[in-house]
Amino acid sequence: MTPTATLPVALDAATIIATINTGLFIDGAWRPALSGATFAVENPATSVVLAHVADGGPADADLAIQAAGRAQKAWGKTSPRSRSEILRRAYDLLMSRQEELALVITSEMGKPLADARGEVAYAAEFFRWFSEEAVRVGGDHTITGDGKHRILVTREPVGPCVLVTPWNFPLAMGTRKIGPAIAAGCTIVFKPAELTPLTSLALVDILVEAGLPAGVLNVVTTSKAGSVVEPWMDSGIARKVSFTGSTAVGKLLLEQASRNVMRSSMELGGNAPFIVCADADLDRAVDGAMVAKMRNMGEACTAANRMFVHRSVATEFAAKLAQRMSELSVGDGAADGVNVGPLIEEKALLKVQGLVDDAVARGASVVVGGSREGGAGYFYQPTVLGNVSPDSLLMNTEIFGPVAPVVPFDTEDEAVELANNTPWGLVGYLYTQDINRAFRLGEDLEVGMLGLNTGMVSNPFAPFGGVKQSGLGREGGKLGIDEYLEYKYLAIPR
Numbered sequence: 001m002t003p004t005a006t007l008p009v010a011l012d013a014a015t016i017i018a019t020i021n022t023g024l025f026i027d028g029a030w031r032p033a034l035s036g037a038t039f040a041v042e043n044p045a046t047s048v049v050l051a052h053v054a055d056g057g058p059a060d061a062d063l064a065i066q067a068a069g070r071a072q073k074a075w076g077k078t079s080p081r082s083r084s085e086i087l088r089r090a091y092d093l094l095m096s097r098q099e100e101l102a103l104v105i106t107s108e109m110g111k112p113l114a115d116a117r118g119e120v121a122y123a124a125e126f127f128r129w130f131s132e133e134a135v136r137v138g139g140d141h142t143i144t145g146d147g148k149h150r151i152l153v154t155r156e157p158v159g160p161c162v163l164v165t166p167w168n169f170p171l172a173m174g175t176r177k178i179g180p181a182i183a184a185g186c187t188i189v190f191k192p193a194e195l196t197p198l199t200s201l202a203l204v205d206i207l208v209e210a211g212l213p214a215g216v217l218n219v220v221t222t223s224k225a226g227s228v229v230e231p232w233m234d235s236g237i238a239r240k241v242s243f244t245g246s247t248a249v250g251k252l253l254l255e256q257a258s259r260n261v262m263r264s265s266m267e268l269g270g271n272a273p274f275i276v277c278a279d280a281d282l283d284r285a286v287d288g289a290m291v292a293k294m295r296n297m298g299e300a301c302t303a304a305n306r307m308f309v310h311r312s313v314a315t316e317f318a319a320k321l322a323q324r325m326s327e328l329s330v331g332d333g334a335a336d337g338v339n340v341g342p343l344i345e346e347k348a349l350l351k352v353q354g355l356v357d358d359a360v361a362r363g364a365s366v367v368v369g370g371s372r373e374g375g376a377g378y379f380y381q382p383t384v385l386g387n388v389s390p391d392s393l394l395m396n397t398e399i400f401g402p403v404a405p406v407v408p409f410d411t412e413d414e415a416v417e418l419a420n421n422t423p424w425g426l427v428g429y430l431y432t433q434d435i436n437r438a439f440r441l442g443e444d445l446e447v448g449m450l451g452l453n454t455g456m457v458s459n460p461f462a463p464f465g466g467v468k469q470s471g472l473g474r475e476g477g478k479l480g481i482d483e484y485l486e487y488k489y490l491a492i493p494r
């Protein structure tokens with residue numbers, strides 16, 4: 001049975017946001033930051049301030065990690081079924097409030113409402129998936145070779161977890177970490193992104209309504225991430241960190257984790273290659289490119305950053321892609337008919353423009369777009385660049401914007417070499433109708449995930465993660481809960 005929604009029936013973003021608690025959530029209670037400080041959250045489409053959120057610091061962080069530490073023993077001993085049912089109720093609540101949450105996401109992050117609705121459904125699915133995994137945590141039993149001992153292997157929660165999420169999927173990145181932590185029996189200290197905290201704060205109330213006990217989830221919003229996260233890492237209480245964000249910050253957190261030898265999961269940067277072979281179905285490839293590039297305005301670690309297209313079809317592919325990009329409507333994501341919302345902030349807009357200018361200076365042609373879109377927000381035109389030089393800055397940087405650079409190649413070996421010429425290895429995309437070529441190139445590409453004739457790889461049922469400097473560990477799928485469990489071996493004489 002789906003719980004009755006308690007948020008306002010009228011789908012008005014300002015009214016809904018006014019119902020969201022904007023304090024810190026520690027040990028089951030909402031409270032202001034000890035300093036009394038707050039920071040503003042803006043709508044990137046209008047620059048209008050949506051709310052002021054508590055700005056936590058080291059003292060607040062200490063209260064949060066202490067609460068998580070106190071709650072861990074009792075929470076770790078709760079039955080798998082009780083944890084499962086909390087997550088299932090949270091799933092139902094999320095889906096019953098899909099429209100309201102989508103409006104909050106669009107307001108603080110900018111993505112079009114249709115995409116925001118999709119994020120709510122995607123985010124909720126992590127709770128449903130891990131509600132089912134909670135009751136399936138197993139172990140092992142065997143007899144030693146000499147027959148003198150039994151070996152019993154059990155799984156136990158790793159302990160209090162530090163969870164740090166990015167701004168680009170403010171609901172889904174939270175549920176992807178919180179879901180398996182709850183399922184495994186771990187308590188949590190959680191720092192949402194400064195740019196998009198409202199969605200995460202709304203999620204807290206949903207989990208409380210679903211029955212999550214006090215102290216299991218503790219949330220500290222802050223404008224100074226290091227002042228909160230580093231004390232958690234050095235507390236000696238936290239036993240695991242899970243972070244999604246830039247490789248630079250991930251490396252810093254790994255250094256901090258080493259001081260207490262903490263379990264670490266890192267979902268870091270991406271520089272996804274999108275390879276179109278000569279035999280590819282071009283229309284299908286363009287469809288996939290639109291998904292892989294334009295999901296979330298290109299502000300995704302899975303975004304197709306580098307499009308390597310066989311020279312024989314490169315011009316046709318670029319023209320078809322440019323036509324599709326030119327048909328997109330740019331504007332406030334809350335408006336009807338908008339396909340492309342604003343970038344998250346001015347700094348992001350300036351970065352994208354700088355990368356495009358550099359590519360053009362190195363000989364790239366602008367097939368469509370190439371400049372800032374008019375308006376008060378941080379809008380950038382959907383852009384296709386042709387004949388991009390491999391030494392362009394955007395070939396070695398996460399673009400995080402609606403820019404598709406097309407680079408021609410001549411041989412398979414060249415395509416693989418270009419694709420692998422990056423420190424990242426999160427995801428790749430490959431379009432070909434030759435199954436042997438698909439397996440051959442798929443084996444050679446240095447990525448943790450590969451979309452074969454599809455532009456979408458993110459799925460709660462699959463292990464999400466990369467290789468090289470794209471991170472450590474996997475989120476989602478059957479492996480997702482393993483990141484939050486330890487093995488214990490008992491030797492028992494026979």
